[in-house]
Amino acid sequence: MKPVILRPRAVLFDCDGVLADSEALHNRIIAEEISALGWPMDAAEAERRFIGLSWRNIVPLVEARLGPGSVPADFVEGVIARVLRALHEQVVPVPGALDAVRAIVAAGIPVAVASNSSRLELTTKLHGLGLTELFRGRTFSYDDVAAPKPAPDMYRAAAASCGADPARCVVVEDSVTGSRAGVAAGCRVLGFAHATDPATLAAVGAQPFHDMRDLPGLLGLAEVVA
Structure with a gap:
Protein backbone atom coordinates (compact mmCIF):
# COMPACT_ATOMS: atom_id res chain seq x y z
CA MET A 1 0.00 0.00 0.00
CA LYS A 2 1.39 3.39 -1.04
CA PRO A 3 1.92 5.99 1.70
CA VAL A 4 -0.55 8.87 1.62
CA ILE A 5 1.07 12.17 0.64
CA LEU A 6 -0.72 15.20 2.02
CA ARG A 7 -1.26 18.02 -0.43
CA PRO A 8 1.03 20.89 0.67
CA ARG A 9 -0.46 24.29 1.46
CA ALA A 10 2.47 25.95 -0.33
CA VAL A 11 5.72 25.03 -2.06
CA LEU A 12 8.75 27.18 -1.24
CA PHE A 13 11.65 27.10 -3.69
CA ASP A 14 15.30 27.95 -3.43
CA CYS A 15 16.55 29.55 -6.67
CA ASP A 16 20.17 28.72 -7.56
CA GLY A 17 20.52 25.07 -8.44
CA VAL A 18 16.77 24.49 -8.05
CA LEU A 19 15.16 26.90 -10.53
CA ALA A 20 18.17 28.55 -12.18
CA ASP A 21 21.11 26.42 -13.28
CA SER A 22 23.47 29.16 -12.11
CA GLN A 90 21.44 34.32 -20.20
CA VAL A 91 19.68 32.53 -17.33
CA VAL A 92 19.48 28.77 -17.87
CA PRO A 93 16.70 26.85 -16.09
CA VAL A 94 17.33 23.60 -14.25
CA PRO A 95 15.91 20.85 -16.51
CA GLY A 96 12.29 20.19 -15.61
CA ALA A 97 12.06 23.05 -13.10
CA LEU A 98 9.83 25.40 -15.08
CA ASP A 99 7.31 22.67 -15.92
CA ALA A 100 7.29 21.57 -12.27
CA VAL A 101 6.53 25.10 -11.01
CA ARG A 102 3.77 25.54 -13.57
CA ALA A 103 2.21 22.18 -12.67
CA ILE A 104 2.17 23.15 -8.98
CA VAL A 105 0.58 26.52 -9.74
CA ALA A 106 -1.96 24.86 -12.06
CA ALA A 107 -2.93 22.58 -9.16
CA GLY A 108 -3.86 25.69 -7.16
CA ILE A 109 -0.93 25.51 -4.73
CA PRO A 110 0.77 28.84 -3.88
CA VAL A 111 4.50 29.08 -4.54
CA ALA A 112 7.21 31.33 -3.14
CA VAL A 113 10.96 31.63 -3.67
CA ALA A 114 13.56 32.15 -0.93
CA SER A 115 17.17 32.66 -1.97
CA ASN A 116 20.45 33.60 -0.31
CA SER A 117 21.08 35.78 -3.37
CA SER A 118 20.80 39.55 -3.22
CA ARG A 119 17.48 41.12 -4.19
CA LEU A 120 18.90 42.32 -7.54
CA GLU A 121 20.31 38.89 -8.39
CA LEU A 122 17.07 37.11 -7.51
CA THR A 123 14.94 39.55 -9.50
CA THR A 124 17.20 39.17 -12.53
CA LYS A 125 17.11 35.38 -12.39
CA LEU A 126 13.33 35.18 -12.08
CA HIS A 127 12.91 37.61 -14.97
CA GLY A 128 15.30 35.58 -17.13
CA LEU A 129 13.40 32.40 -16.33
CA GLY A 130 10.02 33.98 -17.07
CA LEU A 131 8.84 33.35 -13.51
CA THR A 132 8.40 36.92 -12.26
CA GLU A 133 4.60 36.89 -12.34
CA LEU A 134 4.24 33.42 -10.82
CA PHE A 135 6.25 34.50 -7.77
CA ARG A 136 5.21 38.16 -7.58
CA GLY A 137 4.83 39.31 -3.98
CA ARG A 138 6.34 36.07 -2.69
CA THR A 139 10.08 36.48 -3.32
CA PHE A 140 12.62 36.66 -0.51
CA SER A 141 16.36 37.36 -0.64
CA TYR A 142 18.94 37.85 2.09
CA ASP A 143 18.15 41.58 1.83
CA ASP A 144 14.62 40.90 3.11
CA VAL A 145 15.24 39.07 6.39
CA ALA A 146 17.21 39.58 9.58
CA ALA A 147 19.27 36.41 9.11
CA PRO A 148 19.93 34.45 5.89
CA LYS A 149 19.93 30.66 5.59
CA PRO A 150 20.64 28.45 7.52
CA ALA A 151 18.42 30.56 9.80
CA PRO A 152 14.71 29.78 9.30
CA ASP A 153 13.68 33.43 8.79
CA MET A 154 13.43 33.32 5.01
CA TYR A 155 11.27 30.21 4.81
CA ARG A 156 9.01 31.39 7.61
CA ALA A 157 8.50 34.65 5.70
CA ALA A 158 7.86 32.73 2.47
CA ALA A 159 5.26 30.52 4.16
CA ALA A 160 3.54 33.57 5.66
CA SER A 161 3.38 35.22 2.22
CA CYS A 162 1.41 32.18 1.03
CA GLY A 163 -0.87 32.26 4.09
CA ALA A 164 0.39 28.81 5.09
CA ASP A 165 1.58 27.13 8.27
CA PRO A 166 5.23 26.12 7.71
CA ALA A 167 4.36 22.62 8.93
CA ARG A 168 2.14 22.21 5.84
CA CYS A 169 4.71 23.66 3.42
CA VAL A 170 7.27 21.84 1.30
CA VAL A 171 10.69 23.42 0.75
CA VAL A 172 12.69 22.48 -2.37
CA GLU A 173 16.42 22.89 -1.78
CA ASP A 174 19.74 21.68 -3.18
CA SER A 175 22.18 22.61 -0.41
CA VAL A 176 22.80 21.57 3.18
CA THR A 177 22.58 25.22 4.26
CA GLY A 178 19.16 25.68 2.67
CA SER A 179 17.89 22.31 3.84
CA ARG A 180 18.79 23.21 7.41
CA ALA A 181 16.85 26.46 7.02
CA GLY A 182 13.77 24.62 5.79
CA VAL A 183 13.91 22.04 8.57
CA ALA A 184 14.45 24.77 11.19
CA ALA A 185 11.36 26.57 9.83
CA GLY A 186 9.33 23.42 10.44
CA CYS A 187 8.80 22.51 6.78
CA ARG A 188 9.08 19.22 4.94
CA VAL A 189 12.23 19.52 2.81
CA LEU A 190 12.87 17.85 -0.53
CA GLY A 191 16.59 17.86 -1.34
CA PHE A 192 17.41 18.08 -5.05
CA ALA A 193 20.61 16.04 -5.11
CA HIS A 194 22.36 17.18 -8.28
CA ALA A 195 25.35 18.98 -6.73
CA THR A 196 25.19 17.72 -3.14
CA ASP A 197 25.60 14.16 -1.93
CA PRO A 198 22.09 12.79 -1.22
CA ALA A 199 23.30 11.20 2.02
CA THR A 200 24.48 14.63 3.21
CA LEU A 201 21.07 16.13 2.47
CA ALA A 202 19.32 13.24 4.22
CA ALA A 203 21.56 13.69 7.26
CA VAL A 204 20.13 17.17 7.88
CA GLY A 205 16.52 16.07 7.44
CA ALA A 206 15.84 16.48 3.71
CA GLN A 207 14.28 13.81 1.49
CA PRO A 208 16.66 13.47 -1.49
CA PHE A 209 15.44 13.27 -5.09
CA HIS A 210 17.33 13.41 -8.37
CA ASP A 211 15.11 14.75 -11.15
CA MET A 212 13.03 17.94 -11.04
CA ARG A 213 10.48 16.27 -13.29
CA ASP A 214 9.66 13.98 -10.34
CA LEU A 215 8.70 16.91 -8.09
CA PRO A 216 4.93 17.02 -8.79
CA GLY A 217 4.67 13.30 -7.95
CA LEU A 218 6.64 13.79 -4.74
CA LEU A 219 4.09 16.43 -3.78
CA GLY A 220 1.25 14.00 -4.36
CA LEU A 221 -0.25 15.92 -7.25
CA ALA A 222 -1.25 12.75 -9.08
CA GLU A 223 -3.18 11.48 -6.05
CA VAL A 224 -3.64 14.26 -3.55
CA VAL A 225 -5.27 14.32 -0.15
CA ALA A 226 -6.45 17.78 0.94
Missing part, protein backbone atom coordinates in the same frame (compact mmCIF):
# COMPACT_ATOMS: atom_id res chain seq x y z
CA GLU A 23 25.69 27.44 -9.54
CA ALA A 24 28.58 26.95 -12.00
CA LEU A 25 28.49 30.65 -12.90
CA HIS A 26 28.44 31.71 -9.25
CA ASN A 27 31.20 29.32 -8.26
CA ARG A 28 33.49 30.48 -11.06
CA ILE A 29 33.03 34.17 -10.25
CA ILE A 30 33.34 33.64 -6.48
CA ALA A 31 36.54 31.62 -6.99
CA GLU A 32 38.09 34.26 -9.24
CA GLU A 33 37.21 37.17 -6.98
CA ILE A 34 38.38 35.50 -3.78
CA SER A 35 41.57 34.30 -5.47
CA ALA A 36 42.27 37.93 -6.43
CA LEU A 37 42.14 38.81 -2.72
CA GLY A 38 44.89 36.30 -1.98
CA TRP A 39 43.09 33.03 -1.23
CA PRO A 40 43.69 30.85 -4.32
CA MET A 41 40.81 28.52 -5.20
CA ASP A 42 39.02 27.07 -8.18
CA ALA A 43 35.30 26.77 -8.83
CA ALA A 44 35.12 23.29 -7.29
CA GLU A 45 36.58 24.51 -4.01
CA ALA A 46 34.29 27.55 -4.02
CA GLU A 47 31.32 25.22 -4.39
CA ARG A 48 32.51 22.92 -1.62
CA ARG A 49 33.13 25.76 0.83
CA PHE A 50 30.32 28.19 0.01
CA ILE A 51 27.37 26.40 -1.61
CA GLY A 52 24.11 27.81 -0.27
CA LEU A 53 25.77 30.62 1.71
CA SER A 54 24.94 34.31 1.35
CA TRP A 55 27.61 36.99 1.13
CA ARG A 56 26.83 37.82 4.75
CA ASN A 57 28.20 34.37 5.59
CA ILE A 58 31.00 34.22 3.00
CA VAL A 59 32.77 37.51 3.78
CA PRO A 60 33.53 36.60 7.44
CA LEU A 61 34.98 33.26 6.25
CA VAL A 62 37.29 35.06 3.85
CA GLU A 63 38.37 37.54 6.52
CA ALA A 64 38.99 34.69 8.95
CA ARG A 65 41.36 33.17 6.38
CA LEU A 66 43.06 36.35 5.12
CA GLY A 67 42.79 38.61 8.13
CA PRO A 68 40.65 41.59 9.23
CA GLY A 69 40.25 44.26 6.57
CA SER A 70 41.26 41.90 3.76
CA VAL A 71 37.88 42.28 2.04
CA PRO A 72 37.33 45.78 0.58
CA ALA A 73 34.15 47.58 1.60
CA ASP A 74 32.83 47.52 -1.98
CA PHE A 75 33.82 43.90 -2.65
CA VAL A 76 30.34 42.37 -2.49
CA GLU A 77 28.81 45.11 -4.64
CA GLY A 78 31.47 44.50 -7.27
CA VAL A 79 30.90 40.76 -7.31
CA ILE A 80 27.13 41.18 -7.55
CA ALA A 81 27.57 43.61 -10.45
CA ARG A 82 29.71 41.04 -12.26
CA VAL A 83 27.14 38.29 -11.64
CA LEU A 84 24.33 40.52 -12.88
CA ARG A 85 26.19 41.27 -16.12
CA ALA A 86 26.51 37.54 -16.75
CA LEU A 87 22.87 36.86 -15.84
CA HIS A 88 21.62 39.57 -18.20
CA GLU A 89 23.18 37.60 -21.06
